[in-house]
Amino acid sequence: MKKNGIDDVKKSKYFTLWxxxxxxxxxxxxxxxxxxxxxxEKSEMTGFYVMHDDMTVMxxxxxxxxxxxxxxxxxGVKIDEKNGGYSVSVVTADGYNVFFVDKxxxxxxxxxxxxxxxxxxxxxxxxxxxxxxxxCVPHKLKIVASGGIDSxxxx
Amino acid sequence: MRGxxxxxxxxxxxxxxxxxxxxxxxxxxxALVIAVLCAIGLSGCKIVVDGVDVTDYTxxxxxxxxxxxxxxxxxxxxxxxxxxxxxxxxDNDIREVLNAVSGSVSVDGETSSIAAFNxxxxxxxxxxxxxxxxxxxxxxxxxETTGGAFNPxxxxxxxxxxxxPRFNGExxxxxxxxxxxxxxAQLPEEKYVQxxxxxxxxxxxxxxxxxxxxxAVKADIAVTVDGREYTQQLNxxxxxKGYCADLIAGLMRENGFEFGYVSIGGSSLSxxxxxxxxxxTETGKWSVSVLSPVDSGKNYFKVYLKDTSLAxxxxxxxxxxxxGKRYSHIIDPATGAPYNxxxxxxxxxxxxxxxxxxxSTALCVLGEEKAAEFMKSLDxxxxxxxxxxxxxxxxxxxxEGKEIK
Numbered sequence: 001m002k003k004n005g006i007d008d009v010k011k012s013k014y015f016t017l018w019x020x021x022x023x024x025x026x027x028x029x030x031x032x033x034x035x036x037x038x039x040x041e042k043s044e045m046t047g048f049y050v051m052h053d054d055m056t057v058m059x060x061x062x063x064x065x066x067x068x069x070x071x072x073x074x075x076g077v078k079i080d081e082k083n084g085g086y087s088v089s090v091v092t093a094d095g096y097n098v099f100f101v102d103k104x105x106x107x108x109x110x111x112x113x114x115x116x117x118x119x120x121x122x123x124x125x126x127x128x129x130x131x132x133x134x135x136c137v138p139h140k141l142k143i144v145a146s147g148g149i150d151s152x153x154x155x
Numbered sequence: 156m157r158g159x160x161x162x163x164x165x166x167x168x169x170x171x172x173x174x175x176x177x178x179x180x181x182x183x184x185x186a187l188v189i190a191v192l193c194a195i196g197l198s199g200c201k202i203v204v205d206g207v208d209v210t211d212y213t214x215x216x217x218x219x220x221x222x223x224x225x226x227x228x229x230x231x232x233x234x235x236x237x238x239x240x241x242x243x244x245x246d247n248d249i250r251e252v253l254n255a256v257s258g259s260v261s262v263d264g265e266t267s268s269i270a271a272f273n274x275x276x277x278x279x280x281x282x283x284x285x286x287x288x289x290x291x292x293x294x295x296x297x298x299e300t301t302g303g304a305f306n307p308x309x310x311x312x313x314x315x316x317x318x319x320p321r322f323n324g325e326x327x328x329x330x331x332x333x334x335x336x337x338x339x340a341q342l343p344e345e346k347y348v349q350x351x352x353x354x355x356x357x358x359x360x361x362x363x364x365x366x367x368x369x370x371a372v373k374a375d376i377a378v379t380v381d382g383r384e385y386t387q388q389l390n391x392x393x394x395x396k397g398y399c400a401d402l403i404a405g406l407m408r409e410n411g412f413e414f415g416y417v418s419i420g421g422s423s424l425s426x427x428x429x430x431x432x433x434x435x436t437e438t439g440k441w442s443v444s445v446l447s448p449v450d451s452g453k454n455y456f457k458v459y460l461k462d463t464s465l466a467x468x469x470x471x472x473x474x475x476x477x478x479g480k481r482y483s484h485i486i487d488p489a490t491g492a493p494y495n496x497x498x499x500x501x502x503x504x505x506x507x508x509x510x511x512x513x514x515s516t517a518l519c520v521l522g523e524e525k526a527a528e529f530m531k532s533l534d535x536x537x538x539x540x541x542x543x544x545x546x547x548x549x550x551x552x553x554x555e556g557k558e559i560k
Binding site: 023027051053116120123125135137138140142144151152153154155 | 182186188216218220224225226228323416418420421422424426441442443444445446453454465466467469472500502
């Protein structure tokens with residue numbers, strides 16, 4: 001090697017920016033892959049559906065802010081807009097249930113029912129994550145957060 | 156001089172060599188790191204649980220309200236091509252199990268072995284079906300293990316205090332001699348409390364198998380109050396739910412459905428594997444939430460489980476208050492009255508849901524100290540308890556889980 005060439009090498013940095021950039025780009029893609037596929041699924045619910053026995057009563061989407069009520073239950077469902085959400089009353093052959101849909105918090109809570117003396121369903125936790133559910137046993141009514149099957153709850 | 160020149164040349168060559176090597180090393184290491192990350196990232200496209208690729212599995216859930224006066228919910232993750240086969244399993248085999256167990260152990264079923272037992276005279280031997288035999292055998296085991304803290308022979312006391320199924324309707328009509336006009340405002344008469352307590356000696360009831368048939372011999376005890384005779388009555392609803400949940404989970408496994416869970420009333424669960432990735436859990440485990448005993452609408456504990464069973468008991472859902480004192484549906488066999496320990500709620504996890512159910516009830520009755528001592532004596536079962544402290548509670552557990560603040 002000529003002396004000038006040696007001097008150039010001696011003065012040069014160990015790595016130039018362009019030595020590293022291609023690797024950084026590929027690394028970023030690899031990390032993105034990791035984040036997309038290895039992190040748990042997002043669990044915020046996007047809506048919910050209501051079942052009476054084996055029949056779908058209605059469903060709701062927070063994103064489109066719209067209810068879709070089954071023809072068979074159209075007469076039994078009443079929706080009132082209040083307190084930043086909806087108060088939904090569902091009357092079936094088994095009785096009535098009232099639940100509140102909080103649009104801001106994206107939650108649903110059973111607030112009233114004539115199901116039994118103890119009204120257990122009104123004490124169930126509000127649903128807020130994918131798959132959460134509220135079940136009113138005497139009325140065979142179930143509200144399920146959309147997006148998957150519910151995680152078990154015991155109590 | 157020549158030596159000095161030689162040194163400079165060698166030194167310079169060394170620098171060049173080092174820099175070239177460093178670049179080469181960097182490229183090699185960077186390529187390796189990226190290759191590994193890409194491999195992990197790409198393999199992350201797949202969800203593999205215990206060697207099974209469940210990436211494309213979807214969830215289905217069936218719920219019925221026809222059994223045990225509560226709901227039975229069966230959830231399953233499966234390949235889309237198996238949906239129809241699972242629906243058939245639900246419609247046929249699973250419903251058959253629910254019919255068989257509920258029909259056998261319910262206290263009011265027409266063909267129920269337990270109803271037949273309850274209608275029998277003191278000391279009478281009756282033939283029972285296999286399901287009732289299995290459930291009664293488990294009940295005997297739990298009764299003995301818990302030193303009587305779990306006792307299915309307290310059915311009359313449960314009815315006396317207003318917690319049997321006939322009180323679940325929208326209206327209450329007094330019909331038994333010991334019924335009060337308003338059972339949630341008046342305490343039962345002490346003579347009934349004491350009389351029914353003496354009937355609850357489950358050790359005096361026996362079950363056995365003979366020539367392929369199953370029998371129960373009712374405890375030879377009877378009491379007479381206000382001119383009416385009473386004999387021992389059984390209620391196996393709690394243990395029956397757990398027994399049923401385990402049978403259904405077993406059916407699912409036998410048919411190749413390894414992912415999902417069975418919940419009967421929320422208090423008895425049999426969990427298989429989870430096909431989803433959940434925050435805070437390792438792959439394949441379910442994150443099971445436990446309801447708070449004091450804060451309505453909240454969960455207080457999360458436990459991470461797979462391929463196991465669990466049950467929860469507590470006095471915070473079914474109760475009434477008279478003069479500021481709470482009376483819950485869990486009866487202490489030692490007093491014949493609602494339990495009064497410091498355990499607000501107890502959950503037990505282990506291989507047998509029926510025993511989990513019995514043990515969780517026993518923990519409530521025993522109170523923290525005796526309950527923790529009892530659980531130490533059991534192999535393969537863990538627990539979580541909420542212990543009353545002033546207005547709140549503290550958590551005692553030996554399970555793999557975490558408290559939710």
